[in-house]
Amino acid sequence: MLAELAAAEIAKIAFEAVIGKLTEGAMDKGVELWQKIKQKLQKEPAAAKVLAAAEQTKSEAMIEQQVVPFLQVEMLKDTNFAQEIQTLAQQIKSACFWEKAIHTQAKWDKDKQLLVAEDWKANQREIEKLKRDKNSDPPNPIDCNTK
Known part of the structure; x- marks a missing residue:
């Protein structure tokens, strides 16, 4: 049952990249996760067919x-x-990419088909403020390096 829950959560996170539900900061990792899943499942013709239909x-x-x-x-x-x-999904889920995330008002970018900061400069100022605030650092940082 645990593997099923893990697979379901991972698939959900990866598919959010396909349908544009991830923030700009997490989108690259989401696409990478989706591509790894897709590459692995392409070996099974029935899975490849379902993946293509789901994307479409x-x-x-x-x-x-x-x-x-x-x-x-x-x-x-x-x-x-x-x-x-699992590592990629955990990185996305645990905000390893907070420096690329939206910390201010967001808007939908029709061209990019994803959420972006409404005011990019204000968002960057907020990120810089967070970087300076060492009290907000987690006591046990998550390893955000990928292999």
């Missing part, structure tokens, strides 16, 4: 119901792959 329709339900089972099997078969995508 932007169906979160399809990911949940049809892609997750394939992902779960691959994670169980290949523990290195499982660890790699």
Whole structure:
């Protein structure tokens, strides 16, 4: 059951990059996560077909119901792959990319198809303020380096 929950959460995070739900700061890692999953599942023709349909329709339900089972099997078969995508998903989820995140008012960028800071300079000022505030640093920092 634990692997199923992990696979479901990882697939959800990765698919959020496909449908533009991640912030600009997390988008690159989200796309990287999606590509790793896609590359792994392409080896199974049924999985490849479902992935293509999910991307085309932007169906979160399809990911949940049809892609997750394939992902779960691959994670169980290949523990290195499982660890790699779990790490990427955890980095996205735990805000490793806060310096690229939106800390001020956000708006939808129709050209980029994602959320961006409404006032880029104000957002940068907020990021600089956070960098200077050492009291907000976590006591046990998360390793945000990828392999």
